[in-house]
Amino acid sequence: MIPASVRSLRIEYAIRDDVVPARELEKRGIEVLKLNIGDPIKYDFKTPEHIRKAAAEAVMNSRSEYSPSEGLLELREAIVDKEKEYGVDITTDDIVVTTGVTEALMLIFAAALNPGEEILVPGPTYPPYITYPTFYDGRPITYRTVEEDGWQPDVDDIRKKITPKTKAIAVINPNNPTGAYYGEKVLREIADIVAEHNLFLISDEIYDKMLYDNEFISPAKIAKDVPMIILNGISKVYLAPGWRIGYLAIRDYENSLAEIREGIMKQARARLCANTPLQLGYLAALKGPQDHIRETMNRLRERRDYVAKRVQEIPGLSVVIPEGAFYMFIKVDGCRDDKKFVLDMLREKHVLTVHGSGFCPIYGKGHFRIVNLPPVDYLAKAFDRIEEFMRDWKRAH
Numbered sequence: 367m368i369p370a371s372v373r374s375l376r377i378e379y380a381i382r383d384d385v386v387p388a389r390e391l392e393k394r395g396i397e398v399l400k401l402n403i404g405d406p407i408k409y410d411f412k413t414p415e416h417i418r419k420a421a422a423e424a425v426m427n428s429r430s431e432y433s434p435s436e437g438l439l440e441l442r443e444a445i446v447d448k449e450k451e452y453g454v455d456i457t458t459d460d461i462v463v464t465t466g467v468t469e470a471l472m473l474i475f476a477a478a479l480n481p482g483e484e485i486l487v488p489g490p491t492y493p494p495y496i497t498y499p500t501f502y503d504g505r506p507i508t509y510r511t512v513e514e515d516g517w518q519p520d521v522d523d524i525r526k527k528i529t530p531k532t533k534a535i536a537v538i539n540p541n542n543p544t545g546a547y548y549g550e551k552v553l554r555e556i557a558d559i560v561a562e563h564n565l566f567l568i569s570d571e572i573y574d575k576m577l578y579d580n581e582f583i584s585p586a587k588i589a590k591d592v593p594m595i596i597l598n599g600i601s602k603v604y605l606a607p608g609w610r611i612g613y614l615a616i617r618d619y620e621n622s623l624a625e626i627r628e629g630i631m632k633q634a635r636a637r638l639c640a641n642t643p644l645q646l647g648y649l650a651a652l653k654g655p656q657d658h659i660r661e662t663m664n665r666l667r668e669r670r671d672y673v674a675k676r677v678q679e680i681p682g683l684s685v686v687i688p689e690g691a692f693y694m695f696i697k698v699d700g701c702r703d704d705k706k707f708v709l710d711m712l713r714e715k716h717v718l719t720v721h722g723s724g725f726c727p728i729y730g731k732g733h734f735r736i737v738n739l740p741p742v743d744y745l746a747k748a749f750d751r752i753e754e755f756m757r758d759w760k761r762a763h
């Protein structure tokens with residue numbers, strides 16, 4: 367056997383790892399109800415027609431060329447305009463269009479982290495915030511977000527965890543997996559810490575327009591004196607996760623990010639470019655009608671409220687009602703092994719969720735994550751099964 371690299375074998379990705387046993391069940395002809403993956407297209411959502419048309423036209427017009435490594439200029443112009451609406455002052459030179467936010471994270475962590483250097487990420491978090499810093503020999507350090515406080519960041523915990531090796535603080539707002547939305551006060555407090563310690567902020571805004579009641583506030587507007595990298599893309603708000611288009615935008619302060627910018631740009635050039643025709647799809651998304659967003663949120667609200675009601679009725683379960691995105695991070699009283707819990711539920715009741723410790727072994731344990739993306743009748747079927755499972759589980763624990 368030719369050995370693989372240690373770093374590649376270290377990679378874990380809970381959201382997809384739990385899928386493997388589900389596939390085994392499906393191979394045996396068993397119907398598995400899936401509440402595991404943050405992909406609206408898997409349920410009854412569709413990429414809006416005008417966006418699909420623009421992408422199809424780009425393909426038909428043979429827009430099959432390599433685009434500039436930093437992305438098509440007209441798309442970057444549209445991104446500048448979008449960010450301007452949030453009070454963010456950047457130019458087209460500050461943007462790199464990427465193969466999704468996930469690629470942007472790879473570029474950022476690879477550019478920012480020398481071996482042993484640290485990045486503070488929310489706990490629980492979207493798993494690549496753990497995977498990629500580790501992959502690049504850095505150290506992701508999770509800061510606490512507090513369930514009893516609506517999963518808001520514990521700012522004192524962030525402060526305590528800063529060391530001479532800390533390079534950046536990441537904020538995911540609204541958050542995956544908790545659905546928490548961070549308002550102006552906490553963003554300002556985090557930005558103050560960033561400024562005080564000469565760090566930079568990573569602001570993952572992929573769910574920016576998926577808020578149930580609030581208007582999104584950009585940390586770049588609140589804190590003009592803090593270097594930051596803003597992340598966003600087509601996957602969630604524009605319902606096209608498989609297109610793999612996103613961007614990073616460098617909002618610098620006093621040239622603090624000059625070298626990291628160069629590190630990112632060098633990598634961007636080495637990987638040529640993001641998918642060209644689908645960049646034109648994203649352009650249409652940003653420039654075209656936005657009506658689908660309200661419609662999406664109305665559906666998600668009904669589904670969120672339904673899940674909240676069911677969870678409340680099941681002894682042993684509780685959930686903080688999310689303010690944004692489409693995830694619900696459900697607590698199981700007295701659950702010591704959430705991975706076993708999720709796998710047992712899959713095996714016995716054929717409902718697939720994701721174990722909480724996959725999002726953070728410290729702050730995510732004892733939970734499981736579901737998506738409130740499916741229609742109510744699908745959710746009803748799934749929660750009937752979860753209810754039955756909990757009855758047995760409670761008896762045994």
Ligand code: PLP
Binds near residue numbers: 541612
């Ligand atoms: N960032 C967060 C917080 C996410 O939850 C996700 C997907 O679930 C992504 C980024 C992925 O973004 P993309 O599809 O643009 O790679």
